Amino acid sequence: MSVLRPFKASDMFKFNNINLDIWTETYGIGFYLNYLSRWPDLCCVQEAPSGRMMGYVIGKAEGSNTDWHGHVTAITVAPEYRRLGLARKMMGLLEMVSDEIYKGFFVDLYVRCANSVAIDMYEGMGYSVYRRVREYYGNIGVGKGGRDEEDAFGALLANFPPQYQILTCTVTLRLDMRKPLSRDSRRRSVRSNGRDMIVSAHDVS
Numbered sequence: 001m002s003v004l005r006p007f008k009a010s011d012m013f014k015f016n017n018i019n020l021d022i023w024t025e026t027y028g029i030g031f032y033l034n035y036l037s038r039w040p041d042l043c044c045v046q047e048a049p050s051g052r053m054m055g056y057v058i059g060k061a062e063g064s065n066t067d068w069h070g071h072v073t074a075i076t077v078a079p080e081y082r083r084l085g086l087a088r089k090m091m092g093l094l095e096m097v098s099d100e101i102y103k104g105f106f107v108d109l110y111v112r113c114a115n116s117v118a119i120d121m122y123e124g125m126g127y128s129v130y131r132r133v134r135e136y137y138g139n140i141g142v143g144k145g146g147r148d149e150e151d152a153f154g155a156l157l158a159n160f161p162p163q164y165q166i167l168t169c170t171v172t173l174r175l176d177m178r179k180p181l182s183r184d185s186r187r188r189s190v191r192s193n194g195r196d197m198i199v200s201a202h203d204v205s
Contacts, residue, residue: 070098129194
């Protein structure tokens with residue numbers, strides 16, 4: 001039986017089996033240590049009986065006033081342990097802590113709009129799209145005439161068949177998905193037309 005336990009600094013020496021995945025964001029050691037020192041109760045690991053890491057989630061609390069919320073910075077499960085409900089268990093713990101300890105109004109996360117499997121999973125957990133964020137990874141650069149090369153790349157891909165156009169989504173957009181917590185009884189942190197709302201990464205705090 002697997003165990004859901006706090007993320008420890010030493011776990012960074014044994015999570016390569018999880019991080020070697022195209023959808024998983026990886027960071028420097030200092031980044032993880034910052035999270036473990038500031039929000040240890042929002043960072044946990046799912047561990048197999050053998051001691052092998054099965055998955056982990058790291059999060060933080062941020063914002064102010066009615067924008068105070070829990071944020072899922074990274075959640076991932078090793079390929080060999082997927083479809084066992086582990087992500088749901090880890091998300092449930094982060095949501096509970098965000099709600100009961102930090103008293104947040106909602107939990108949010110960002111996901112590539114090309115990652116349909118993850119989007120379906122989050123929607124099944126009660127998350128919905130609040131907005132789409134352009135240039136989440138930063139601009140490719142400025143080309144001739146001051147045009148954003150990222151936009152130019154998207155326009156170029158629009159001339160290709162549909163199966164290639166998904167790359168436009170991967171390069172330029174991420175979905176900001178949210179789930180209201182008990183403090184947001186009027187559900188003001190979510191909206192029904194979130195997919196129609198497109199903002200620049202510069203507008204996202």
